[in-house]
Amino acid sequence: MAQRAIREYDGKALFSKHWVKYFGGFHYSFKSVLVSSGDELRQIAHKHGFEWLNQESLVAKPDMLFGKRGKNSLVLFKDNKPGDVSLEVAADWIDEKIAAPTVLLSGQNGTLTHFIVEPFTSHGEEQEYYISATTVGEDDVLYMSTEGGMEIEDGWEEKVTEVVIPINMQDANIDHLVRANAPADLPIDKKEAFISFAIDFFRFYRDLNFAYLEINPLVMLENNEMAILDLVARLDDTAGYLMEDAWGDIEYPTAFGMEDQSDEEKAISEADARSGASLKLTILNPMGRIWTMVAGGGASVVYADTIADLSQSISDLANYGEYSGGPTTGETKFYADTIFDLMTRFKDPKGRGKILIIGGAIANFTDVAKTFTGIIQSLEEYADKLKEVGVKIYVRRGGPNYKKGLKDIKAAADRLGLYMEAYGPQTHVTDIVRMSLENGE
Amino acid sequence: MSRLFTKDTQAIFWNNNRSAIQRMLDYDYTINRVTPSIAAIVAPTSSAKFEKFFYGNDEIMIPLYKSTPEAAQEHPNADVLLNFGSFRTAYDVVMEAIELEGQFKTIMVTAEGIPERRARTMNQTARDKGVTVIGPATVGGIAPGAFKIANIGGTIENIINSKLTRCGSCGLVTRSGGLFNEMSNIISINADGIAEGVAIGGDRFVGSVFIDNLLRMQSNPDVKYMILLGEVGGTEEYKVIEAVKSGKITKPIIAWCIGTIAKHFESGVQFGHAGASANAHRETAEAKNKAMSEAGFYVPDSFNDIPSIIKKVYDDLLSKGVIRQIVEPEIKEISKTRKARNFICTISDDRGEEATYCGIPISKVATPETGYSLGDVMSLLWFKRRYPKWAVEFIETVLKTVADHGPAVSGALNAKVTARAGKDVVSSLIAGLLTIGPRFGGAIDGAAKYFKYGHDNNLTPKEFLAYMKKQGIPIPGIGHRIKSVRNPDLRIVGLKKYVSEKFPSSPILNYALEVEKLTTSKKDNLILNVDGTIGVLMVDMWKELEYDDDEIATFIDAGALEH
Secondary structure: OOEEEEOHHHHHHHHHHHHHHHOOOOEOOOOOEEEOOHHHHHHHHOOOOOOHHHHOOEEEEEOOOOOOOOOOOOOEOEOOOEOOOOHHHHHHHHHHHHHOOEEOOOOOEEOOOOEEEEEOOOOOHHHEEEEEEEEEOOEEEEEEEOOOOHHHHOOHHHHOEEEEEOOOOOHHHHHHHHHHOOOOOOOHHHHHHHHHHHHHHHHHHHHOOEEEEEEEEEEEOHHHEEEEOOEEEEEEHHHOOOOHHHHOOOOOOOOOOOOOOOHHHHHHHHHHHHOOOEEEEEEOOOOOOEEEEEEOHHHHHHHHHHHHHHOOOHHHEOEEEEEEOOOOHHHHHHHHHHHHHHHOOOOOOOOOOEEEEEEEOEOOOOOHHHHHHHHHHHHHHHHHHHHHOOEEEEEEOEOOOHHHHHHHHHHHHHHHOOEEEEEOOOOOOOHHHHHHHHHHO | OOOOOOOOOOEEEEOOOHHHHHHHHHHHHHOOOOOOOEEEEEOOOOOOOEEEEEEOOEEEEEEEEOOHHHHHHHOOOOOEEEEOOOOOOHHHHHHHHHHOOOOOOEEEEOOOOOOHHHHHHHHHHHHHOOOEEEOOOOOEEEEOOOEEOOOOOOOHHHHHHOOOOOOOOEEEEEOOOHHHHHHHHHHHHHOOOEEEEEEOOOOOOOOOOHHHHHHHHHHOOOOOEEEEEEEOOOOHHHHHHHHHHOOOOOOOEEEEEEOHHHHHOOOOOOOOOOOOOOOOHHHOHHHHHHHHHHOOOEOOOOHHHHHHHHHHHHHHHHHOOOOOOOOOOOOOOOOOOOOOOOOOOOOEEOOOOOOEEOOEEHHHOOOHHHOOOHHHHHHHHHHOOOOOHHHHHHHHHHHHHOOOOOOOHHHHHHHHHHHHOOOOHHHHHHHHHOOOOOOOOOHHHHHHHHHHHHHHOOOOHHHHHHHHHHHOOOOOOEOOOOOOOOOOOHHHHHHHHHHHHHOOOOHHHHHHHHHHHHHHHHOOOOOEOHHHHHHHHHHHHHHHOOOOHHHHHHHHHOOOOOO
């Protein structure tokens, strides 16, 4: 995986947890709650430490990784006028939002399930700043601006100061560099504080292995009080083993609209989690005509590419996925069962036959004959159903023991009365896609 | 450095990954390397000093060290480190290796999922010190005919099929390791194979990128054209475009970025590696393919058309004389049935359903109704075949005859001492048995040896006596304290009778008896005693069973008779 987004709430919790260590010269009162319903919000309001939910006016917004919530009218900050949202109004609003699916301006749609609720921070526009850090090429880049808010992307070049920080730069040099490149228009009374905060921010970003961290807007209040109004964060999850204590038990939600995985996708992803091998399945179009069962990550991509290139319509491609890393016969059979089941549920609406691509590059280690054993067992089970939807099967594979594997699977298909063509390394890896499409016309 | 590796390149392998190392050595043997490509192995938790591997059908020992600095000190010429540490340890291994200034020119890192910040730190540190890092998350690279990293190329059969055993004319750089094999296969079918190839690795941050490898290949005279197989995500391909535009790269490049599928789907579907996701339009496979095409690269319309474009470029370079036809060199084959030279028991075998004696299940020889006697089993276990009945019964007769033999003073004393120390019977017996050596009798072996010598060399009994006198040793198997011509040893009488009836012939016994005539004429008790009789008869038996002289000599020298 590598870079994974976390919730705004969790990002703020990380700030709070490490605040004293990194931002000793500033104050931050971590007043945020994450809830899934109005009732949950009402209940938390009874708890000690959360009296502010009843005492202050509130802001509520979905916390589900997508941005541009303001433009999507998904930030509740006013009932009649800004800063008058009470607990009840917020709770009702949340209940209203979870009751029906939401469609974003981007077209993504799904059901809202998580909301962050915070006090309304009364402030002036001149108190808003922008700060973020990420990796560009091989370097880190720190972005700073005296203009925070939703419109930062418009006129980015003029508004935002970039500081490129090489990976191996010493701390003292980083301090110097940030100081020397701070936004020129920082107000005199905030200049020192902002620079000092920016340096702290960068170290926090770096030491906690963030891949991306953005506060927009950051509000600098009186007495070195900082308010983090909005936050976006991605972690480098490969550093998870180093960050066990620092991150705690962090959650990586799936992107909004993507959480509705089918049962089959869930089953494969659970099997993947249990196995040392790699099993991946994404259903692109359940009615699709071309189904793939491809070994290996790189090969699965080139098969999908080639099908998209050579077929008349991208909707022909039913699924994307891979099985690799030496799955057991049982795991391979389960994977094949899942695909054969899915592809035999519907007949092609245009009355064409279906195509099954059992593809793969030349394996390094995997015993091809062994992995084919699981597929053959599955073919035996699904032969009748596969024939019903008029499946033509195209096989291509190389690697250890591939000759036996191809011979076995072809013999099985002949025995079962299934149409199959099987090829080895002498045939170009994706050429079976061309053959299958030309044959199927 | 115009070439990544040469035929002299040697590596230190971090982690004792036996199968990967063996694949390298098989490759070395196949391409006729003089020295193995692995100089040493770093195995921090192993206490062994060496590890055995095959080199062809022979075996070699590769030294093991506990740390990279130790290995480097002993092998200053090994300038490649193959780092097979896990994602947890790989970073520390690289940083330690870079510290050893002047040792490593190339470090390959196989681990996938090293924290990005650590990967960037080690990549940058290596770059600053002029060390090339291949990986992380890679199967490595190959200079066909010279040096191959670990598992790249797959099985030796695939390597031979893909002509990765000798230098071709293509420089190949891919991101994916899985498709590297596929590309070398295509190149061998449609052109003349590769001159140098690197899979740069699938992680987001890798040490050497496309441009690093292509610039080196530009200066490598063996490389006549290059193939770049990129992926959606990142902007590394644009650096190559810049190098072509500025004239730093002039050799033809065939290029393709996989992951064009991504354009059809909004977001959320991760196609391929960790590094493979486009954060901006120019990082899409489509945009990069277009940009490379516009810069004059050979870019096919689809991945599926790569073979034909390779053929086109190759044929063109061939017709222009840039590439010459390759005369295929001879390659050495490795036997499929090679065996390690450990101690192998060829007699009994406990693998499989039932344990066997020389291939015969024990249940077939154990009980009386099987028809196998104790002598039959002895012949199987000692001499690895079933002897005929006369020989088996002879062995049993000997066994019964000399069951009382053996208690020489030193052995008996040791047994007694051990017993008096309070040990049990078996321990005491073992103490005595371990004392058995040349001072114990020796007459059976000696008699067998010398009488056979005398007979085989046609010495007359007189000459034989002279010969033995010259050797300075009393004739083994001649003489007895009590028994004499007139007071014959009835055990010998019995043996002789059995032999005359059952043995097809007994030339050595006859010869010994001729000698006995001479010795007894000097002194009455210088008879062929029971040891001597058994010794010569064993030789007669073996001769009759058609063992050759060398085999019989081996039996005697090994002490098969006495011990």
